[in-house]
Amino acid sequence: MTLLDVENLWVKFPSRHGAFDAVRGVSFTLGRERLGIVGESGSGKSMTGRAILRLIRPPGIVEADQISLEGRDLMKLSERDMREVRGQQISMVMQDPKFSLNPVMTIGDQIIEAYRLHNSTSKSKAYAKSIEMLEAVSIRGPERVMRAYPHEMSGGMGQRIMIAMMLIPNPQILIADEPTSALDVSVQRQVLSIMDKLVTDRGMGLIFISHDLNLVADFCDRVLIMYAGRIVEVCDADKLHEATHPYTRGLLNSLPRLDAPIDRLEVLKRDPAWSQTPSVSGRI
């Protein structure tokens, strides 16, 4: 079943030297699955995520034939209706918890606010619900954490709190923009398994944006590989290591490996033709 259908999405930024196209004609669909988007910085993967939520502000321009969420075209919604969609139907976990939590509000207040914005319940019910959610992301001593401020939390805890806050309105789609890049390897796995469990339990759709190919190969069901604002290849995550596009191969080969030592790492040789060829469609 298709939750989200994106067709021919463009993101443009006007500049002195003409418009700069950050995303150029990207199409894909998302069902109840984990969809990975990978690429280098500047390939337009974050912009794709933000454009879906219409978070790109002027002078940036978003154009698309359609971005439909269960038949409703998000491009045609008013700003007011869009606010209803954000959080409640689609929510987003940003890269660094340090910059996305409010530093002068306790964590409890922030989670309760996120919940009550979309559900009209009493404060005590919202409190109970928040504690439950913090437990779901395996935070020990949730009562203490509710009273704490973001600077008292470690990076891994902060990111789990962000996930709790984003999932409490029970959205249908979660967009995770490099949710684990700011974390250590050991904490990374923990955060991912929590996210994975919540997403499968609730039957949500997940868009997982990352530059880490191995992580995406392990964690997702389907992968879109982006280069210069376009999708160059779409493949199943478990077949990522058999990818055929030279760009994907180059990225895979440039990773050092513990089990297969080599003297020199392969350096990616960019072919101008990659950015010319039209985008591959990620629609099913």
Add this chain to the structure above:
Amino acid sequence: MTMLSVENLNVWFGEGCDRVDAVIGATFAVEPGDSFGLVGESGSGKSTILRAVLGLVPDWSGKITVADKVLGKTREKSFYKTVQMVFQDPYASLHPRHSVDQVLGETLYLHGFRDIDTRVVKLLDDVGLGGKFRFRYPHQLSGGQRQRVAIARALAAEPEILLLDEPTSALDVSVQAEILNLLADLRTEHGLTYVMVSHDLSVVGHMCDRLAVMKDGEIVEVMNVDALRQSKAKHPYSQDLLRASV
């Protein structure tokens, strides 16, 4: 002769009940021309060891020797001709209003060189940037190019030891490969000794010959990369770390 040795190093911050012991009893030695890795999660004190060697932390005890000279509380000017550091974030470690030429020129001047013009060109060639980058500002460079400038700045003093604090963690995988290759080439060309901090075991496995695993300020295990590759880590924490990275 050992190039760098650290014996029973303790580093702490704050006093009284605020005291935090960042490094506890760290001991390791690096031979000339070797490449030594420090791995561990954030907060385990791996960067603090590098900063202690460089003299950037106020309170430490223990014994640090560089090229058989014992270091005191203050560092002499000649020390910085032997040891230089490349920092983690190339976006934060370059002055935004200084051009590449100014950054390298000033460094060279402070180290007492007077043939600055030819040296700047040579440094840029060494790190694979070339002359056209000489008069650019940091915002006109990509992350990988900035890290190359930071490496050139560290090389300006013609050091023997390079301390690398997560040199590629802010970069993309494709750019990471370029920088790691560059560092490997520079090491053979200039006969450098590396001490590299990273949380990525596969990067350390690629670059280093020996490594130390750190947890909560203590070195829990020192081992060869071969032992790491064959999963022969002894300490349970290093085994965990290894499992998480394969």
